[in-house]
Amino acid sequence: MRQTFINTLMKRAKEDKRIFVITPDLGFSVLEKFKEECPNQFLNVGIAEQNAVGVAAGLALSGKIVYVYSIIPFVTMRCFEQVRVDTAYINTNVRLVGVGAGLSYGPQWATHHSIEDIAIMRSLPNMTVCCPGDPVEVKNIVEESFKHQGPMYIRLARNGEPVIHSEDRKIAIGQAVKVTEGKDLVILTTSNTLELAVKWVELLRQQGRHCMLISFPTVKPLDLEMLNSVIDLNIPIFTLEEHSVIGGLGSAVSEIIAESGKGVKFKRIALPDKYSHYVGSQQFIREKLGMTFENYFRI
Amino acid sequence: MSNETIVNIKKSILHMTHYSKSSHVGTSLSIVDILYVLYYRIMNIDPANPKMPNRDKFILSKGHGSAALYATLAERGFFNKELLDRYYIDYGVLPGHLDMEAVQGIELSTGSLGHGLSVGVGMAIANKLDNNDGKVYVVLGDGECNEGSVWEAVMLAATLRLQNITVIIDYNKLQGFGRTNEIINQENMAERWKAFGWDVIEIDGHNLQQLEKAFNSKAERPKAIIAHTIKGNGISFMADQLDWHYRSPNEDQLVAAIKELEGKL
Numbered sequence: 001m002r003q004t005f006i007n008t009l010m011k012r013a014k015e016d017k018r019i020f021v022i023t024p025d026l027g028f029s030v031l032e033k034f035k036e037e038c039p040n041q042f043l044n045v046g047i048a049e050q051n052a053v054g055v056a057a058g059l060a061l062s063g064k065i066v067y068v069y070s071i072i073p074f075v076t077m078r079c080f081e082q083v084r085v086d087t088a089y090i091n092t093n094v095r096l097v098g099v100g101a102g103l104s105y106g107p108q109w110a111t112h113h114s115i116e117d118i119a120i121m122r123s124l125p126n127m128t129v130c131c132p133g134d135p136v137e138v139k140n141i142v143e144e145s146f147k148h149q150g151p152m153y154i155r156l157a158r159n160g161e162p163v164i165h166s167e168d169r170k171i172a173i174g175q176a177v178k179v180t181e182g183k184d185l186v187i188l189t190t191s192n193t194l195e196l197a198v199k200w201v202e203l204l205r206q207q208g209r210h211c212m213l214i215s216f217p218t219v220k221p222l223d224l225e226m227l228n229s230v231i232d233l234n235i236p237i238f239t240l241e242e243h244s245v246i247g248g249l250g251s252a253v254s255e256i257i258a259e260s261g262k263g264v265k266f267k268r269i270a271l272p273d274k275y276s277h278y279v280g281s282q283q284f285i286r287e288k289l290g291m292t293f294e295n296y297f298r299i
Numbered sequence: 300m301s302n303e304t305i306v307n308i309k310k311s312i313l314h315m316t317h318y319s320k321s322s323h324v325g326t327s328l329s330i331v332d333i334l335y336v337l338y339y340r341i342m343n344i345d346p347a348n349p350k351m352p353n354r355d356k357f358i359l360s361k362g363h364g365s366a367a368l369y370a371t372l373a374e375r376g377f378f379n380k381e382l383l384d385r386y387y388i389d390y391g392v393l394p395g396h397l398d399m400e401a402v403q404g405i406e407l408s409t410g411s412l413g414h415g416l417s418v419g420v421g422m423a424i425a426n427k428l429d430n431n432d433g434k435v436y437v438v439l440g441d442g443e444c445n446e447g448s449v450w451e452a453v454m455l456a457a458t459l460r461l462q463n464i465t466v467i468i469d470y471n472k473l474q475g476f477g478r479t480n481e482i483i484n485q486e487n488m489a490e491r492w493k494a495f496g497w498d499v500i501e502i503d504g505h506n507l508q509q510l511e512k513a514f515n516s517k518a519e520r521p522k523a524i525i526a527h528t529i530k531g532n533g534i535s536f537m538a539d540q541l542d543w544h545y546r547s548p549n550e551d552q553l554v555a556a557i558k559e560l561e562g563k564l
Contacts, residue, residue, distance in 0.1 A: 040428060043424070048448075048454070050447070050448040050451055051420070051448060051452045051455055054417020055417050057421060058421020058424070058425065062422050062425030063429075082414060082417070085410075085414055086414055086418060089408060090407070090408050
């Protein structure tokens with residue numbers, strides 16, 4: 001995902017000099033090529049995230065389209081009030097690009113995990129929240145970000161996520177994407193659990209259950225047309241995300257379901273409301289925190 | 300030393316804080332001379348064309364001094380002075396902290412301390428990239444310099460040797476709970492900025508000649524003007540009094556203050 005992000009951005013930046021990348025000294029092995037090829041559109045501001053976001057806002061107010069790149073907690077929470085005032089409130093073209101969705105940084109531990117970011121960022125007026133789930137979604141969201149007006153938060157995983165959608169698939173901001181059809185139940189997912197959802201859909205198929213799978217590369221604004229059409233199917237709805245059960249896609253979907261007045265069966269699959277103290281890989285911590293197929297779809 | 304424009308700006312501030320019963324009259328009076336020199340003698344601006352691409356930009360990072368900036372902008376012709384009667388009240392136009400969407404001439408919404416310099420540094424970088432000769436001026440409060448984010452921006456501006464940005468520190472030596480240097484000791488304010496790689500000029504922030512000379516002086520690096528000021532300057536019963544960070548003048552105080560100002564003309 002990181003490579004897709006930077007490659008898509010670099011391609012455009014060579015033609016569009018408004019594009020500018022700021023890093024608070026993170027992005028080793030990812031940002032070097034951009035710095036080399038677009039030296040006048042890149043700045044390492046040092047390990048100072050509050051200033052990074054403020055400087056980004058100043059550049060954006062001067063006509064630039066600015067990407068601030070860091071690990072998720074540092075580009076969202078460390079500088080949250082700068083994000084609130086200098087990007088959301090004054091509505092600047094700043095893109096906060098965070099890597100390490102959910103438990104991606106596994107054994108690096110809780111300081112580097114991001115389980116609250118979607119909740120926090122989607123509560124900000126003007127903020128668009130994009131959580132692409134595969135390289136195709138990343139490419140589309142980044143391309144859309146060149147023309148989008150207003151601040152965006154782009155939540156990336158790390159590297160190596162498989163391609164799920166066809167390479168030429170076009171996806172707009174705010175648009176959900178159906179991955180599989182199915183009549184028995186539906187899984188709605190976002191960000192780095194798209195790959196996991198695809199696996200679970202296959203396991204369900206082996207059980208004889210046909211699961212519809214829909215990916216939400218944008219959590220805010222939510223694709224209400226797609227969501228309402230799913231609610232109307234009156235089959236069980238599951239949300240799946242590597243984020244706290246509080247405030248993420250599951251919460252956003254539940255708000256719509258609750259107000260729809262339709263008694264559809266609904267379950268949030270997400271991380272529990274606690275910090276991980278398990279040392280191990282992303283997969284290991286997922287299992288320890290109960291995000292397993294068996295936990296939810298035992299026959 | 301005062302002139303009619305400065306007196307008018309101060310009268311507007313007193314009027315606004317009086318009818319709206321709002322605080323921060325002292326902090327506003329502290330920076331009027333700085334704003335006057337910038338808006339009348341230094342900055343390349345055009346009230347008829349407030350978005351002029353090569354304009355100089357001003358950021359009031361201590362956004363609670365909003366009344367001073369609104370009054371200065373109105374006096375300078377950026378918007379109708381009648382709008383000064385709609386400050387901080389129901390159906391108002393001008394909020395207590397600065398909103399860049401409220402009226403023309405406000406370059407940045409501020410109100411939370413420690414944001415303005417970073418944004419100003421971003422604007423200065425953009426001007427350099429675009430070969431735009433517009434300059435950026437940022438007023439910080441001395442209390443505001445308690446914020447760590449200020450020093451993040453100070454370090455970056457020095458590293459980039461941004462010659463197109465000037466900071467003016469409104470060094471009135473009072474902040475929320477008392478004497479600035481008793482809360483966080485910054486007696487060595489000038490040395491601090493020098494040590495961080497800025498060109499520093501220390502002046503009387505109410506002396507128009509000193510202000511003008513400081514703004515016009517050549518600098519090799521980003522410039523910090525340490526402006527020694529008096530909170531509530533110009534009104535004897537408000538001067539250097541913490542109370543006037545919070546209180547608003549009642550009818551009698553308003554009359555007395557205006558009489559004092561007019562007596563100085």
